[in-house]
Amino acid sequence: MANGVCRGFTMLYTDLRGTFSTGWSCWRAPPPNQTILQTERWNEQKVDHNNTTCFISNSIMTNNAAELVPPPASAEEEEVKTTCLTIVMGRRSSQVVKGSSGNSTTVPLVVWATQKRLSQPKEDPHLYNLVHYEFLDDIRRWTHLDQLLLQTIPSTAQRQQNDDTEDNVDVHLLALEATANNEKAISAVQSFLEERLPETASCHFHERAPPDNAMSLLQSVLLEDALLAFRGNRQLTKGSLLYQALSLHLTTTTNATSVDKPCMKLIKGVLESHLLLDHTAAQAIHLLPPPNAGKASIVGGTSSNNSIYGLLSKPLLTNMGKHKLQVWLQQPLISLPKIQERQDAISALFHLGKDAIRDALRGMVDMHKLAQSLDSPNNSNNNKNSSGGGQQQQQSSLQTMYRLWLLASQQLPALLEATDEYRGNDESSSSSLLRHLHSELTLAVHELSRASGLVETVLDLDLAPQEFRVQGSFAPELASLAQEMDQVQQQAQDEWEFMQEEHPKVKLESCDLDNVFSWQFRLPNANDIKRLNNNNGMQTHRILKNGVYFSTKPLRALSAQYQELQEAFSQQSRQIVQDAMSVAGTYASVVEKAAQVVATYDVLCGLAYTAAYSPHGYCKPTLTDGEEDGLGIELKAARHPCVELQEDVEFIPNDFSLTFGKSNFLMVTGPNMGGKSTYIRSLGAIVCMAQIGSYVPCESATINLCHAILARVGAGDLQERGISTFMAEMLEAGSILKTATKRSLIIIDELGRGTSTFDGYGLARAISEHILQNIGCMVVFATHFHELTAMPGIQNCHVTAQTGQQGLTFLYQVQPGPCLESFGIQVAEMAHVPACVIEDAKRKAKELEQFDASAAAASSSSNKKKKIDENIKFCQTFGKLDLPLILDNGGSFSSEEQKQRKLLELLAQ
Numbered sequence: 085m086a087n088g089v090c091r092g093f094t095m096l097y098t099d100l101r102g103t104f105s106t107g108w109s110c111w112r113a114p115p116p117n118q119t120i121l122q123t124e125r126w127n128e129q130k131v132d133h134n135n136t137t138c139f140i141s142n143s144i145m146t147n148n149a150a151e152l153v154p155p156p157a158s159a160e161e162e163e164v165k166t167t168c169l170t171i172v173m174g175r176r177s178s179q180v181v182k183g184s185s186g187n188s189t190t191v192p193l194v195v196w197a198t199q200k201r202l203s204q205p206k207e208d209p210h211l212y213n214l215v216h217y218e219f220l221d222d223i224r225r226w227t228h229l230d231q232l233l234l235q236t237i238p239s240t241a242q243r244q245q246n247d248d249t250e251d252n253v254d255v256h257l258l259a260l261e262a263t264a265n266n267e268k269a270i271s272a273v274q275s276f277l278e279e280r281l282p283e284t285a286s287c288h289f290h291e292r293a294p295p296d297n298a299m300s301l302l303q304s305v306l307l308e309d310a311l312l313a314f315r316g317n318r319q320l321t322k323g324s325l326l327y328q329a330l331s332l333h334l335t336t337t338t339n340a341t342s343v344d345k346p347c348m349k350l351i352k353g354v355l356e357s358h359l360l361l362d363h364t365a366a367q368a369i370h371l372l373p374p375p376n377a378g379k380a381s382i383v384g385g386t387s388s389n390n391s392i393y394g395l396l397s398k399p400l401l402t403n404m405g406k407h408k409l410q411v412w413l414q415q416p417l418i419s420l421p422k423i424q425e426r427q428d429a430i431s432a433l434f435h436l437g438k439d440a441i442r443d444a445l446r447g448m449v450d451m452h453k454l455a456q457s458l459d460s461p462n463n464s465n466n467n468k469n470s471s472g473g474g475q476q477q478q479q480s481s482l483q484t485m486y487r488l489w490l491l492a493s494q495q496l497p498a499l500l501e502a503t504d505e506y507r508g509n510d511e512s513s514s515s516s517l518l519r520h521l522h523s524e525l526t527l528a529v530h531e532l533s534r535a536s537g538l539v540e541t542v543l544d545l546d547l548a549p550q551e552f553r554v555q556g557s558f559a560p561e562l563a564s565l566a567q568e569m570d571q572v573q574q575q576a577q578d579e580w581e582f583m584q585e586e587h588p589k590v591k592l593e594s595c596d597l598d599n600v601f602s603w604q605f606r607l608p609n610a611n612d613i614k615r616l617n618n619n620n621g622m623q624t625h626r627i628l629k630n631g632v633y634f635s636t637k638p639l640r641a642l643s644a645q646y647q648e649l650q651e652a653f654s655q656q657s658r659q660i661v662q663d664a665m666s667v668a669g670t671y672a673s674v675v676e677k678a679a680q681v682v683a684t685y686d687v688l689c690g691l692a693y694t695a696a697y698s699p700h701g702y703c704k705p706t707l708t709d710g711e712e713d714g715l716g717i718e719l720k721a722a723r724h725p726c727v728e729l730q731e732d733v734e735f736i737p738n739d740f741s742l743t744f745g746k747s748n749f750l751m752v753t754g755p756n757m758g759g760k761s762t763y764i765r766s767l768g769a770i771v772c773m774a775q776i777g778s779y780v781p782c783e784s785a786t787i788n789l790c791h792a793i794l795a796r797v798g799a800g801d802l803q804e805r806g807i808s809t810f811m812a813e814m815l816e817a818g819s820i821l822k823t824a825t826k827r828s829l830i831i832i833d834e835l836g837r838g839t840s841t842f843d844g845y846g847l848a849r850a851i852s853e854h855i856l857q858n859i860g861c862m863v864v865f866a867t868h869f870h871e872l873t874a875m876p877g878i879q880n881c882h883v884t885a886q887t888g889q890q891g892l893t894f895l896y897q898v899q900p901g902p903c904l905e906s907f908g909i910q911v912a913e914m915a916h917v918p919a920c921v922i923e924d925a926k927r928k929a930k931e932l933e934q935f936d937a938s939a940a941a942a943s944s945s946s947n948k949k950k951k952i953d954e955n956i957k958f959c960q961t962f963g964k965l966d967l968p969l970i971l972d973n974g975g976s977f978s979s980e981e982q983k984q985r986k987l988l989e990l991l992a993q
């Protein structure tokens with residue numbers, strides 16, 4: 085900043101200290117509803133009106149910067165952050181459905197969610213979405229509620245990986261009628277929420293509904309158009325379940341979000357807007373990190389390959405990008421144009437372009453946290469008494485302004501320069517999504533240019549980031565204090581140089597312990613304490629691994645003097661910091677919108693990086709969207725994206741072929757430990773990756789978009805909820821049958837193994853036939869029921885293995901046709917089960933096989949003898965008939981049918 089500009093601003097501030105709105109208004113963020121060119125004219129008008137000499141930098145704007153690229157037809161959906169969730173349970177039906185054996189397990193649920201809009205258009209005054217969902221759910225599985233929570237509330241592991249621990253979510257639960265029939269449902273949903281919600285979520289259970297004040301609360305938070313829409317919505321009539329839930333939600337939301345003005349809009353949520361993916365399916369395909377966040381659920385895995393999120397987030401460089409990726413994985417798209425836009429952007433970044441953008445993203449300020457700091461209540465005009473009231477608060481405010489300056493003057497302009505080749509003068513050769521992002525980034529850089537000028541005027545950048553201090557030229561008293569502080573610092577340097585004569589390796593470091601500033605010397609070797617003497621009032625403070633900390637009497641005196649000067653300077657500059665932060669706070673929404681652009685760039689570059697540098701190669705999948713015969717999933721040399729990256733693993737790729745009208749049900753058999761589970765789960769992982777727009781680990785891939793991924797895998801009970809292993813298995817299977825449509829992908833890894841063989845086989849067979857005949861979706865089914873391979877209408881394949889003198893060798897190759905052996909005893913032998921047990925097992929298995937063979941032979945012999953006896957009896961009866969008499973009487977019959985009937989009657993005697 086030029087000296088003349090600083091002097092001009094100092095005079096302005098000195099003359100107008102009491103008129104904040106006049107003296108600082110030229111630094112505010114541009115008002116809403118303005119284009120870039122209008123904003124430039126507004127800047128000039130404000131500067132001329134206030135008659136100031138403030139400098140506004142527009143050097144980053146180019147001649148064509150005002151030619152904004154409109155968002156593509158299917159642009160990215162807006163980014164939102166859920167702040168409050170209210171779940172209200174209606175009355176559970178007491179009627180018994182015909183054919184069922186007990187009370188209904190279905191309850192009506194209403195969920196209201198308050199979502200903060202992180203990237204709303206400037207012309208839109210709505211800061212929050214007020215979204216409501218209505219659905220029926222099963223109290224044994226809570227499938228739909230689970231899906232909703234997965235889409236809206238990050239897990240604890242994801243928050244830890246994203247370093248996202250500040251934003252908590254308030255969850256409120258209310259059962260409107262706590263009848264005896266509802267008690268089981270209330271207990272079930274409480275247990276489910278306690279188990280499912282992350283530690284950072286605050287869950288509140290309400291025993292009764294609040295007073296009906298929904299209308300008055302709505303008038304305070306809804307703008308006029310949204311209020312009219314509410315009054316015209318017949319579903320929100322007073323007394324309805326939706327209305328009663330809204331009353332509770334508004335009571336809690338207004339407290340949680342500090343909403344004090346109309347800024348919300350009503351939206352009806354739709355669960356089917358993204359790919360349906362419940363918690364079971366997400367765990368089955370290793371979509372998200374395991375609950376322990378540091379240990380892999382896949383043997384041999386690490387934090388970077390124990391989940392799809394861990395794999396794809398490894399190359400990401402910003403916390404905003406990791407949060408964005410998490411949202412994409414939780415909500416895979418089912419819109420073909422949107423997915424193709426992401427694919428085109430990744431293809432454009434696949435080569436060298438991503439490296440320049442990634443270089444610009446390194447060290448990027450955490451823009452979400454910066455926006456929160458700027459938007460903090462302590463920065464508003466109504467809290468001047470607390471804003472910057474203490475020295476620590478002032479240091480925090482000035483540090484926030486310094487981060488804003490770094491972002492506005494260095495980081496975003498560098499990113500804009502790196503993405504300049506994608507601004508897209510030729511629409512046919514560039515991605516529409518990248519053009520839109522470049523346009524949004526250009527606008528953000530321009531809007532933040534004045535923020536950079538504000539910080540350069542207020543903050544002494546020569547001292548930052550070691551020390552944050554207001555420019556001493558603002559007032560004579562500040563200049564005097566700044567000069568004294570510089571003198572004390574120089575004296576401390578002289579003291580350090582004197583100490584170096586005795587200890588050449590000594591360092592001078594500043595410490596801030598318990599909000600008390602001090603200088604201390606440090607010798608890098610802790611053993612050097614023996615060389616210190618007590619001359620000159622030497623005092624030892626700490627002995628750590630990095631050395632011994634000590635001070636002398638003159639140094640302590642200088643520290644105390646500097647501390648006093650700092651406090652005096654802080655008192656004199658308090659009002660300046662308050663006013664400057666109030667102005668800087670107007671840029672919070674601009675920073676938040678820019679954060680979404682940066683996050684999208686980070687994710688797209690990260691996906692391109694993963695695909696480009698994969699050791700085995702990724703391909704761009706070809707996507708289709710339909711239900712016609714011939715469409716389906718065709719994967720060549722597919723690999724599991726996580727397992728292939730484990731150490732000492734040479735992954736064997738395999739093919740998939742699932743086609744509507746031909747072979748959409750794949751039955752997988754083969755030995756235990758042969759790779760069946762990895763094979764079928766890899767399909768779910770690849771489909772999910774394809775539907776977020778990513779490349780996939782295959783040689784080639786054609787995928788018809790799925791609307792749901794449903795899974796029945798593993799074995800485990802829920803003792804705290806009174807659910808056995810087999811009951812949990814059946815609940816998952818029942819949920820799949822109720823939820824699945826033709827556009828679903830079902831993954832079943834064993835079914836019916838938790839009960840008797842015949843019952844289990846009967847269930848597995850009946851469920852498979854129901855899917856084949858009534859649903860017709862894509863299915864991969866791994867089983868040891870070899871009898872299922874004879875079902876009509878299915879496609880059989882098996883994982884291969886070889887037996888020899890060295891035992892069982894797994895080949896991990898999938899071949900057509902069934903495998904009628906499971907090699908269970910051989911696998912137990914590999915697990916070092918005692919030899920005597922293995923021999924006994926082989927003997928018992930052989931006895932059972934012989935028993936089955938003899939029983940089958942006996943049954944066959946019995947059936948044959950019975951057939952012979954029946955034939956002999958028939959011949960004897962036929963021989964006793966008086967055939968001439970029958971022929972003579974044949975003329976009395978009017979038709980051939982009467983003749984045949986009479987003859988059969990005679991034979992039956």
